Amino acid sequence: MNISMNPNSELNQSIVNVPNLVQVPDPLMKQAYQFQEAMMMYTCAIREIKTKLEVLNDELSVRNSRNPIEMVKSRVKKPISIVEKLQRRGLSVSLESMMENLDDVAGIRVICSFLDDIYAVADMLARQDDVHIIAIKDYIRHPKKNGYRSYHMIVEIPVFFSDQKKWMRAEVQIRTIAMDFWASLDHQLKYKKEVEEYSQEISEELRECADVIAQTDERMLGIRKRIEDHGIAVSK
Secondary structure: OOOOOOOOOOOOOOOOOOOOOOOOOHHHHHHHHHHHHHHHHHHHHHHHHHHHHHHHHHHHHHHOOOOOEEEEEEEEOOHHHHHHHHHHOOOOOOHHHHHHHOOOOEEEEEEEOOHHHHHHHHHHHHOOOOOEEEEEEEOOOOOOOOOOOOEEEEEEEEEEOOOOEEEEEEEEEEEEHHHHHHHHHHHHHHOOHHHHHHHHHHHHHHHHHHHHHHHHHHHHHHHHHHHHHOOOOOOO
């Protein structure tokens, strides 16, 4: 029998990806190094939150034989979008202003299978003692006028660097697959100049689609619960 004596034979190799340096917008050029450092910190904050979500998903997949999280998407806001948002709010364009006033520079989107998964994941994240909840907006129970539905959390978490612990803020959006599908298409259609003359008609139709999708989410949750009531585990 051939037995490997290499102590590293069972280790999986992986590459740690270092975030690329972002382009510094002109209004922040005097703070170029500090701006790039801040973008790196926001990227690290996203990693921390994604790790927490992955751990929760792994735990629940063992406990319930089902993964509540389908997918996690993330992004750090583009520099030009940061500048435009500060200007739109009438705020000074500076590093300090960005970090103090913008809650969504780091953004994470969690795509769940069912409606109750959204609240379960949000509750478990909120109960972690190193997660500070800054604000919650429940657009599922209280949809926006255009039909948009999602659960938003503004959180702060500690990120440990070589010389300091930094509390970083991020926005976490939690929604179902259907909600994400609707929001993605709505976002695309908003920027089609060709549909401006039909905007009212299209807005009404999109709102109707949002209502149909919400009803579908409710029905799918009901079907899952009926299956579970018969002692059949819903797994994937």
